[in-house]
Amino acid sequence: MNNHNKFSDERLKLSPFHERQAALNVRDAWSVWNGYKFADYYYDAEYEYFCIRNTCGTYDISPMQKYLIKGKDAESMLNRMVTRDISNLAPNRITYVCWCTNEGRMIDDGTIFKIGANEYMLTCGSPNLAWLKKASFGYSSIEIEDLTDTVAAISLQGPTSFSVLDDMGIAGIENLRPFDFITIEFNNSELTISRTGFTGDLGYELWIEKNSAIALWDALYSAGENYGIQPYGETATNMARLEAGFIMPYMEFNEALKTVHFQHDQTPFELNLGWLVDFKKPIFNGRGALLTDKKNGPTYTLTKLDIEGNKPAEASYIYADEKCTKEIGYVTSAMWSPAVKANIAMAMIKTQHLDDELWVEIYYEKELRQYDKVVRCTKQKKPFWMPERAKLTPPRKY
Amino acid sequence: MKKYDAIIIGAGHNGLTNAAYLAKAGLNTLVVEKNDYIGGAAVTRELHKGWFYSNCSYVCSMMRQSIHRDLNLTKHGLILVPYLGTVNFSDDGDTLSAYHSEGPYYNELRARSPHDADAMFRLQADLNRYAQLIRKTLLRTPPDPTSFRPRDIKEMLFLAKEFGALGEQEIYEYIRFFTMSAAEYLDDYFEDDLIKAAMASPGIIGTALGVYSPGSAYILLHHVMGDVDGSIGAWGLARGGMGAISKAIAGALKEHHGEIRTNSPVQKIIVKNGKAIGVALESGEEVYASIIVSNLDAKRTFTKIIDKKDLPQGIYEKAKNFKIRGSSGKVNIALSALPKFNNLPDNKYINRGGQGFTGSLKTMEKAYDCWKRGRWSEDPFIESVIPSAWDPTVAPPGKHWMSNFIQYCPAELADGPWTPEKRDQFGQTVIDKIERYSPGFKDLIVHMEVRTPYEIEKEIGLTEGNIFQGELTIDQLLFNRPFPGYSQYRMPLKNMYMCGSSTHPGGGVSSACGANAAREILIDLKKPNTVPEDDCFDE
Structure with missing residues (x-):
């Protein structure tokens, strides 16, 4: 028995794209998503993030x-x-x-x-x-x-993503508007291409029967060679989605059916997703409770923050005063945004304190010593990253 | 006739930064520029259709992120992207790859010398320590050590405190460091010549010093103290070329209702009763303002656009003797495909980033010897980058452009002035050398622009094409820059200021000089300070 087969019963499932992705995962940086072996990053997370903002990258969403x-x-x-x-x-x-x-x-x-x-x-x-x-x-x-295990899916995101698909000869791709999709034939399979993504940038998601996954990968990487194509993983995705203001499970929200503690889950209003709730519909699950939530106002409101300094406010509390005596919320995600050059975060803030002063206490480490500082936060209405190209149809051809 | 609150001469990135801050503070601001494009040496030019060269400065690590953030430069189109590995080539064709990850880089060094692989950690820590101290001064006005004004005393104390925090031993080392040569400084760390040469090469970029000249250790530090998002020593590219930086700052300036006039070379600063009151353009037009700011280098400012008789005694001589020597050339090449280099693996992260045609310490020193004799070396040091491998906007898909910075190239040749023929011979020398490491390279060339100090001075206005607007030696740094007594951006004429790289903290696309000068102007106008004073790094 060779070493690879050892413990095969307990090893993770491999994505239909795994063979190609494993060859490019220079750093052997893997994690897991829904039982699939799944890349954290391939070479350098920040470089991969910049591919999303500068050229284009692919993100394996087969485990979705x-x-x-x-x-x-x-x-x-x-x-x-x-x-x-x-x-x-x-x-x-x-x-x-x-x-x-x-x-x-x-x-x-x-x-x-x-x-x-x-x-x-x-x-x-x-x-x-x-x-x-x-x-x-x-x-x-x-x-x-x-269809989870039979349909492979890959996200192609970034400013040159359209050029890649166009060079692949996909007819009509230029007319695809955000949230449109088309289905065409590719490698004797049905290929669905949607203009969707999780990065706030120009991008597409491609859905294909899993036996054609490698053929699709090769076509993407052959056309993408001149457009800076690069696989990216969870870390870069998390950076891009935070700049775009998108929520992430187990960061901004805890799935209700998996929540142990009372109201440690969230309502759509708390997550700023009130626009997804349509009370004109006479009946839908949770309608009554959501009406009350809307009327009374949600306990917390997810808020985008621009924070002084450059230290990410990870796992920090939000206070209404510089002395940190009045706690009014907590940070859900935080990062230094390399594109915007700002220290950004999303935080759950008690709705009644939204107009208070906002201070955050940030802990950080420097050569084994812990430091902390209290800095001011400014509420931000719009996403940190929202380029025109994300919506432009037809997109720019490079 | 319209009178402005402030006129800035020269739309280089520091001039634009200065103007943006003055406009933001409510001043009616005008920038006048001699060329028909803005940006000075931070510029992107389409000199061959479809190819966009950063034909002067070409990489970026000094840009102050607090200014980027404060002026909202991302909104105005600026995005700085990192590029990855750099390779150094030795005389005999060996390669040293600076991988982007600590483990592989350690292994690469260890293959040449286990001793040096270990010493690299110590060098990085030492350089980081020195860099952190200097970085804290970048967005601060140097104190005048002879003054007893409270602000100068406060700033002196700040410097003393930061300096003292190094610890006694390090203070000695640091003082020594400022006067050492790059090669001798590195002798304490490395035994392998290629490693030493690769690490020393930033010590000669842009300067008329050799690897063995005292002072080149500081130049080394000046080139590695920048960062990309806090990673000290990393370098980035501006998406769209270096002109994207100038364009974004100009965007911020216009947002605050500032004006820019291109094609408007300044003939003279108009001076009345010892006060600068306006500028006379070469067109004959005169434009007046309460404040005149020169973004030109110190030598050009005081010897070319101010009447000698308008200057206090001694200033003209100081400016004339300001050390601003031409020592660098630039060759920008459009390529039909990516060049392939000898002895490099098929690794896209490393074979298309930066290339240092370093050779050895000896080769670099010999190139310097040629410069001293008014020639260029047949075997020059070349630092190259292929921006199009990282930025999809600067060349057609599948095509590339390569930026080549050459050390050394004299401002004046021993055998007479520069001519187009000599310029082209110089260019030929450069591509001959690259061809040695990349057979077939010349066949890929679609277009080529060769720039000697002569072309750079003629077009950009930098005296002798010196990229720093004056040597970065200790006699011209901090409170000595540009001249002792004039380091706080105020010049010997009333209402006149300087904001270019001839002022503290010196060369590099940092926006710091322009921002610092704006802060001083606002102080003189008794306006609240709106210019960031640090880069928010808790290092």
């Missing part, structure tokens, strides 16, 4: 959960489950949604692709099959297929 939901009742079931109204969603369009418990606490967020009149694809970060089954009770004409 993908559910095909078919049948006459598909629309009504989904519309009852999610807080947003999807009845107006046109075919070949995508919408961002979240879904909640009866208590209005958020279970997960994800995207819904409308493939046809009675056919949808739901994608999300964590397994939600059990909840989908629960949500379909009482609907007779509905079929749910878990």
Whole structure:
């Protein structure tokens, strides 16, 4: 028995792109996502982050959960489950949604692709099959297929991403607007390309049957050679999404069904996702509780912060005074933004204290010694990174 | 006739920074520029269709991030991206790769010398320690050591405190360091010649000193004290070329209603009763302002655009003798494909970043000897970067451009003035040398721009093409820059200031000189200070 097969029962699943990605993971930096072996970074996280902002990069989203939901009742079931109204969603369009418990606490967020009149694809970060089954009770004409292990998916993000797809000869890619998708034939498989992503930049996500994954990778990397293509992992993704102001599970929110402590999960209003909640819909899961939450105001409000200095305010408390006597919140994610050259963060701040002064106590280490400092925070309305090119159609060809 | 609050002469990046801060403080500000483009030496030029050269300065690590942040330069289109590994080539073709990760770099050094691999850690710590001290002074006005004004005393105490924090032994080392040569300084660390040569090479870039000349150790430090997002010693590229920096600062200036007039060379600063009151343009037009700021180098400012009789005694001589010697050349090359280099693995992170055609300490010193004799060496030191391998906006897809900085290139040749023929011969020498390390290189050349000190002075206005606007030697640093007694940006004429790299903290695309000068002007106007005073680093 060779060493690789040893413990094979306990090793992680490999993504359909693994063979190519392993060859490029110079640093052997792996972590795990939904049972799949998954890169933290490949060469240098900051360089990979800059590929997203400067050239383009690929991010393996195969471990993301993908559910095909078919049948006459598909629309009504989904519309009852999610807080947003999807009845107006046109075919070949995508919408961002979240879904909640009866208590209005958020279970997960994800995207819904409308493939046809009675056919949808739901994608999300964590397994939600059990909840989908629960949500379909009482609907007779509905079929749910878990595509997670059969469909490979890869995100191509960054300013040169369009040029790569255009050079691959994908017809009509120039007309794709944000949240559009098209399906074409590639390598005798169906290839779906959506103009979506998690970076706040120009970008696409590509979905293909897993046996064609390597062919897709090779086509991307062959066309991408002249456009600075580079695989990136979790670390760079986390940097880009924070600049774009997107929430991350287990950073900004704790999935409601996995939360032990009372109200250590969140409502969409707390997460600034009120715009996803459509009370014009007469019925959806959590509606009553969410109405109350809206009326009373959420306990916390997720807030974007620009922080003095350059030390990331990781795991810090927010105070209403410089002396740190009145605690009013906590930081969920923080980083130094290399593109914006600002010390940025997202924080949960008690809604009633949103207009107070905001101070943060930051701990940092310097050659084994701990230091701390208290600095001022400024609320920021818009995402830190929101370039015009992210929305421009057709995008710039390099 | 419209009168401005302030006129800045020269739209280089420091002039624009100065103007942006004055405009931000509410001053009615005008920048006049002789060329038909802005940026001075921080510029991007399309000299061959589709290729965009940073044809003067070409990499960036000194840009003060607090200024970047404060002037919102990202909003105005600036993004600084890092490039990865650099390779140094020895005379006999050996390579030394500076990998972007500590482990592989250690292994690479260890393969040449286990001793040196170990010593590199100590060198990095020592340079970091020195760099941290200097970095704290970048956005501060140097104190006048002879003055007893409270602010000068406060600043002297600040320096003394920071200096004292080094510890007794390090204080001795630090003082020694300022007067040492790069090669001798490194003797204490390394035994391998290529490692020593590679580490010493930043000590000669842009200066008329050799690796064995006293003072070159500081030049080394000046080149490694910058950072990219806090990683000291790292270098970055401005996306879109160095001109993107100037463009972004100009964007901030315009946001605050400042004006820029290109094609407006200044003939003279107009002086009345010892006060600067305006500028006379070469077109004959006169423009008046309460404050005149020169972003030109000290020599050019005081010997070319001010009447000798308007200056207090002694200043003209000081300016004439200001050390600003031409020593560098630049060759910008458009390429039809990526060049391949001998003895380099197929590793995209390392084979297309920076190249140091270093040779050896001896080769570098011989090149310096040639410079002293008014010639260029047949085997010059070349520092190259291929920006297009990292920035998709500066060459067509699949095509590239290579920036080559050459040390040394005399401002005047022993056998007479520069001519186009001699300039092209110089360029030929450079590509001959690269071809030795990259067979087939010449076949890739699509277009080439060769710049000697003569061209750089003629076009950009830097005296002798000196990239620092004056040598960075201890007699011209800190409170000695540009001249003792005039280090606080105020010049011998009333209402006249300087804001270019001839002032503290010296050369490099840092925006620090321009920002510091703006702070002094605001103090004189009794306006609140709006210029950042440190870079927020708790190092």
